[in-house]
Amino acid sequence: NAGVTQTPKFRVLKTGQSMTLLCAQDMNHEYMYWYRQDPGMGLRLIHYSVGEGTTAKGEVPDGYNVSRLKKQNFLLGLESAAPSQTSVYFCASSYQADSNQPQHFGDGTRLSIL
Amino acid sequence: GQNIDQPTEMTATEGAIVQINCTYQTSGFNGLFWYQQHAGEAPTFLSYNVLDGLEEKGRFSSFLSRSKGYSYLLLKELQMKDSASYLCAVMDSNYQLIWGAGTKLIIKP
Numbered sequence: 001n002a003g004v005t006q007t008p009k010f011r012v013l014k015t016g017q018s019m020t021l022l023c024a025q026d027m028n029h030e031y032m033y034w035y036r037q038d039p040g041m042g043l044r045l046i047h048y049s050v051g052e053g054t055t056a057k058g059e060v061p062d063g064y065n066v067s068r069l070k071k072q073n074f075l076l077g078l079e080s081a082a083p084s085q086t087s088v089y090f091c092a093s094s095y096q097a098d099s100n101q102p103q104h105f106g107d108g109t110r111l112s113i114l
Numbered sequence: 115g116q117n118i119d120q121p122t123e124m125t126a127t128e129g130a131i132v133q134i135n136c137t138y139q140t141s142g143f144n145g146l147f148w149y150q151q152h153a154g155e156a157p158t159f160l161s162y163n164v165l166d167g168l169e170e171k172g173r174f175s176s177f178l179s180r181s182k183g184y185s186y187l188l189l190k191e192l193q194m195k196d197s198a199s200y201l202c203a204v205m206d207s208n209y210q211l212i213w214g215a216g217t218k219l220i221i222k223p
Contacts, residue, residue, distance in 0.1 A: 004156075042118060042201070042213030043157075058210070090156065097209040100145060102159035 002026050006091050006106035013081045013113050021076040021109050023091030031094045032074040033058075033103065034066060036087040043090065049074055050097065081113045116140045118214035120202050125220045126192055134187045134200050134217045142207025148176050148187045149201040151216065157201055161187070189219075197221045 004025045013019060023032065030051050035043040045058030047066040055066045063085060065077045074093075078085060088110050092103040119137045126132040138146070145164040149157040163169055163178035163185060175188040187200055199216040206212055 040122075040215055042215045043203075043211075044213075045210060048210075100162045100164065102147060102162065103211065105156035105158070107156050 004091055004093055004104050004106035006089075006109050008109060009107065010110045011112070013078075013111065015081060015083060015113060017081050018077070018079050019081065020078075021089055021091075021111075023074045023076070023093075023106060024072055025074075025091075025093040025104070026072065027093060027095075027104065028071070029093035029095050029104075030071075031097050031103075032068065033092045033094075034064070034074065034076045035090045035092065036060065037090060037108075038087050046076065046089075083113045085111065086113045087111060116204075116206065116212045118202055118204060118212055120200075120214040120217045122215070123218045123220065125222060126189075128192055128194060128221055128223050130192050131188065131190050132192060132219065134189070134202075134219065136185045136187070136202035136214055138183050138185070138202070138204045138212075138214075140204045140206045140212055143180060144205040144207065144209055146176075146178055146185050147203045147205070147211065148185075149203065151199045151201055153198070160200075192221050194221050194223070 007022045033048045034046040049068040052071040091106045094101045094103045117139045148160040151157040161176040168177045173190045201216045202214040203211040
């Protein structure tokens with residue numbers, strides 16, 4: 001039972017480089033989310049999706065783009081990486097967005113921008 | 115603005131009881147979640163409260179008072195494996211989770 005799988009687990013980039021983080025879930029969840037987690041701060045929502053083909057901005061969307069071409073996949077792109085984007089990135093999914101449906105998280109991607 | 119407050123760190127003894135508090139101010143309320151996160155790992159769901167009162171789940175219980183904007187997570191019979199961060203999150207009126215910074219719980223033998 002894989003749940004939510006993120007690739008890669010670690011990555012080091014140079015400023016200005018681009019990359020894509022992949023999230024895949026096998027629970028047939030409609031909703032998917034990308035968060036970043038920084039020391040001393042709560043998880044912050046970057047972008048989210050309420051279904052295949054749809055995406056929406058979260059709290060901190062600048063510098064990131066996303067796509068949800070297939071229900072099971074949610075991609076997070078950094079077009080031109082900046083040191084401020086050094087963080088741990090978590091993908092999550094849920095059956096619905098409302099009330100008691102918990103979000104299920106992947107193991108995270110640790111990204112360093114030099 | 116929206117705000118979730120939790121203590122940064124707490125220390126407790128193996129076998130004891132610890133209470134982790136969470137206070138919140140959010141635009142709307144559609145429930146409060148507690149998650150556990152071991153160092154270097156993903157957050158995992160522990161509990162959910164939407165009505166006032168206590169929800170018990172084994173060694174863990176969670177309490178909510180909506181009028182006070184307050185919740186706590188109670189951990190009984192502490193074990194070394196309970197050493198982790200505990201995250202409080204509130205679902206706001208847009209059904210988005212607003213997260214606290216987490217409470218790092220250190221268990222000593």
